[in-house]
Amino acid sequence: MMPSLKYQKGETVMGRWPGSSLYYEVKVLGFDLKSQLYTVIYKDGTELELREQDLKSTSGFQARSRSRSRSPGRRRSRSRSPGRTTRRSSSRTAAAVAAAAITDNAASSRRETRLRDVEVTLSPLQPTKTPENNGNNRHEKNEDKLKVENNTANKINESEKKVEAEPEKIQGRYNLRRRKDDGDAKSDEAKVEHPEEKEAKKAAGATFATPLDFGGKIGAYFWLLFLPAWVLFLVLHVNQEDPSLATFPPPLPPLDVFWDAQALSFIILWILFQALLYVTPVGKLSEGMPLRSGERLKYRTNGFFAIVVSAVAVAAAVHYGVDLTYIYSHFLQLATGSFLISFVLSIFLYVYSRYAAPEQLALGGNSGNVVYDFFKGHELNPRIKNFDLKFFCEMRPGLIGWCLINFAMALAEMKKQGLDAPSNSMILVNLFQLLYVVDGLWNEEAILTTMDLMHDGFGFMLAFGDLVWVPFTYTMQAYYLVSHPSPLSVPALTAIVILKLVGFYIFRKSNSEKNAFRRNPSDPKLSYLKTIPTATGKSLLVSGWWGMVRHPNYLGDLLMALAWSLPCGFSHLLPWYYMIYFIILLVHRDSRDMVECRRKYGLAWDEYCRTVRYRIIPHVY
Numbered sequence: 308m309m310p311s312l313k314y315q316k317g318e319t320v321m322g323r324w325p326g327s328s329l330y331y332e333v334k335v336l337g338f339d340l341k342s343q344l345y346t347v348i349y350k351d352g353t354e355l356e357l358r359e360q361d362l363k364s365t366s367g368f369q370a371r372s373r374s375r376s377r378s379p380g381r382r383r384s385r386s387r388s389p390g391r392t393t394r395r396s397s398s399r400t401a402a403a404v405a406a407a408a409i410t411d412n413a414a415s416s417r418r419e420t421r422l423r424d425v426e427v428t429l430s431p432l433q434p435t436k437t438p439e440n441n442g443n444n445r446h447e448k449n450e451d452k453l454k455v456e457n458n459t460a461n462k463i464n465e466s467e468k469k470v471e472a473e474p475e476k477i478q479g480r481y482n483l484r485r486r487k488d489d490g491d492a493k494s495d496e497a498k499v500e501h502p503e504e505k506e507a508k509k510a511a512g513a514t515f516a517t518p519l520d521f522g523g524k525i526g527a528y529f530w531l532l533f534l535p536a537w538v539l540f541l542v543l544h545v546n547q548e549d550p551s552l553a554t555f556p557p558p559l560p561p562l563d564v565f566w567d568a569q570a571l572s573f574i575i576l577w578i579l580f581q582a583l584l585y586v587t588p589v590g591k592l593s594e595g596m597p598l599r600s601g602e603r604l605k606y607r608t609n610g611f612f613a614i615v616v617s618a619v620a621v622a623a624a625v626h627y628g629v630d631l632t633y634i635y636s637h638f639l640q641l642a643t644g645s646f647l648i649s650f651v652l653s654i655f656l657y658v659y660s661r662y663a664a665p666e667q668l669a670l671g672g673n674s675g676n677v678v679y680d681f682f683k684g685h686e687l688n689p690r691i692k693n694f695d696l697k698f699f700c701e702m703r704p705g706l707i708g709w710c711l712i713n714f715a716m717a718l719a720e721m722k723k724q725g726l727d728a729p730s731n732s733m734i735l736v737n738l739f740q741l742l743y744v745v746d747g748l749w750n751e752e753a754i755l756t757t758m759d760l761m762h763d764g765f766g767f768m769l770a771f772g773d774l775v776w777v778p779f780t781y782t783m784q785a786y787y788l789v790s791h792p793s794p795l796s797v798p799a800l801t802a803i804v805i806l807k808l809v810g811f812y813i814f815r816k817s818n819s820e821k822n823a824f825r826r827n828p829s830d831p832k833l834s835y836l837k838t839i840p841t842a843t844g845k846s847l848l849v850s851g852w853w854g855m856v857r858h859p860n861y862l863g864d865l866l867m868a869l870a871w872s873l874p875c876g877f878s879h880l881l882p883w884y885y886m887i888y889f890i891i892l893l894v895h896r897d898s899r900d901m902v903e904c905r906r907k908y909g910l911a912w913d914e915y916c917r918t919v920r921y922r923i924i925p926h927v928y
């Protein structure tokens with residue numbers, strides 16, 4: 308029993324469908340005092356959390372005509388409502404709707420046909436104007452108030468315009484909060500909120516999170532210690548004459564060797580220089596994907612400009628006698644300096660996130676455990692004014708720094724081996740990785756539809772990953788080649804170049820296809836693609852690259868990684884480190900994404916997985 312609550316455990320009530328005014332019959336499973344949310348279960352077994360405002364007693368509903376619910380005008384006004392969300396509830400409810408839509412899909416074996424335009428046909432009931440309804444939802448008088456059966460038949464209707472055709476409407480689909488009849492998000496914000504509603508909103512934001520990754524709370528402690536230790540191990544190991552497992556563990560130098568104030572100041576200067584380029588008003592202002600609040604952040608995507616200016620600056624520095632082999636000889640000290648910066652940044656990010664509104668927190672980094680949230684990232688998009696810290700760190704200092712370090716290694720190789728030009732292997736590694744980074748910066752907008760930008764909070768994992776892991780471990784191949792020459796025959800070189808180009812083609816095409824589709828699903832250039840509708844208003848691609856495997860971009864990336872290691876030969880395991888790490892990282896990311904997409908899209912995701920059976924490698928995995 309749940310004392311003094313409006314709805315009791317076991318009671319059957321009507322629960323609102325996110326982004327609309329449709330109500331399903333649900334059974335109350337429980338009530339969370341902290342979040343003030345009811346856990347309810349649908350007839351198809353889907354559980355979700357709803358606020359009291361989104362529940363109504365069944366007595367307040369009556370059957371109403373089908374034609375009214377299908378009025379296009381009405382649908383229009385609904386989907387234009389400003390989007391605000393409660394956390395878990397929105398996605399779980401979406402899953403429930405997806406479940407219904409896809410059940411019918413599967414039954415009518417429409418997989419082979421074009422599934423882009425969908426309408427969920429419901430059997431609506433209209434609530435009578437009971438005092439309860441009027442009291443709770445006065446603002447909804449003009450909206451459809453519909454009751455639907457959970458096991459309602461849903462069908463694909465080719466004639467209806469799908470929600471995705473107007474991306475700005477997507478936000479309305481996630482709305483489980485009070486909705487105003489019209490007006491934009493800003494006017495919404497300006498209205499005074501009831502204190503109770505404020506509390507519930509706070510609680511909803513603060514409590515709900517996705518399941519814990521990376522071994523949970525204990526895992527977070529482990530990774531916090533292991534990741535820096537692993538970088539240290541790699542840096543010390545690669546510096547040895549014989550970097551084989553026989554010399555494991557590498558000898559630890561005295562503590563004072565780690566610290567170099569000059570190295571730290573170079574890192575700070577580099578980050579400030581990149582920050583300056585980032586805020587330079589050159590290049591496009593791109594829109595991110597809609598957030599849970601319905602808001603879309605703007606990002607200055609001038610990464611290509613940044614790398615070109617950086618290259619010119621580095622070339623000028625070399626021309627005026629700056630010895631870049633300093634990077635090779637002070638690698639450990641530079642890594643230590645970067646680590647310190649990433650650690651201080653992570654502390655700042657965590658403290659800063661404590662002042663963020665609940666809807667600005669990352670679902671995956673909101674466990675309530677300080678260490679876990681510090682590691683995983685508490686706030687989704689921490690910004691100082693318009694300066695987006697996550698976007699900047701992920702795309703600039705570390706990524707461009709990676710190319711700078713590789714270049715320095717080529718110079719160091721020439722110096723150490725007494726060469727007039729870098730070796731073929733060194734040139735390949737430099738060019739391949741430069742292409743990867745330049746491509747990422749050229750297509751910088753595409754990063755806005757990746758997991759890191761959309762779902763992961765910005766905390767130690769990414770700050771350390773961006774500022775330490777990328778520049779100081781992704782450069783292992785180039786570092787290795789400085790003192791371990793690996794001559795390449797012409798056929799081997801040709802084969803490696805072909806492998807790289809094939810990988811790059813798959814990687815770029817698949818990433819661009821998904822990005823273009825997410826940005827404008829009705830792009831005529833994508834009209835040949837088949838899709839599966841989901842109840843969130845977004846669809847899933849089931850043909851093209853994303854019909855081949857579930858992560859074609861990972862396949863391309865892995866082929867490229869192979870091409871980066873091959874020039875280093877097979878004498879040591881160390882240059883293969885990236886390949887091994889990358890397989891683990893991408894397999895884990897794929898699993899994380901599966902969980903996240905299953906949560907978001909429910910049975911529509913299962914249907915996608917049935918249609919596209921392999922995850923990364925066709926017919927293998």
Ligand SMILES: NC(=O)C1=CN([C@@H]2O[C@H](COP(=O)(O)OP(=O)(O)OC[C@H]3O[C@@H](n4cnc5c(N)ncnc54)[C@H](OP(=O)(O)O)[C@@H]3O)[C@@H](O)[C@H]2O)C=CC1
Nearest residue numbers: 756757758759818821825846847848853860861864896900
């Ligand atoms: N070099 C490196 O260290 C690393 C490189 N990468 C690369 O970065 C790139 C981005 O990777 P990552 O962010 O992990 O993942 P993705 O770019 O693959 O993003 C996954 C998201 O894409 C959407 N999606 C999945 N399936 C479909 C589909 N069938 N149709 C439409 N949308 C779909 C989903 O988001 P939604 O539906 O919400 O839009 C899903 O959450 C990849 O190329 C990867 O290889 C990644 C990690 C490290």
Ligand SMILES: CC(C)CCC[C@@H](C)[C@H]1CC=C2C3=C(CC[C@@]21C)[C@@]1(C)CC[C@H](O)C(C)(C)[C@@H]1CC3
Nearest residue numbers: 534701743744746747754759768771772773776777
């Ligand atoms: C420290 C942890 C064990 C792992 C940290 C992972 C991060 C290093 C990576 C997570 C996703 C990344 C991406 C790129 C770099 C590595 C990190 C930050 C990326 C920017 C590289 C360039 C590509 O073109 C890209 C697609 C833009 C990549 C996006 C993901």
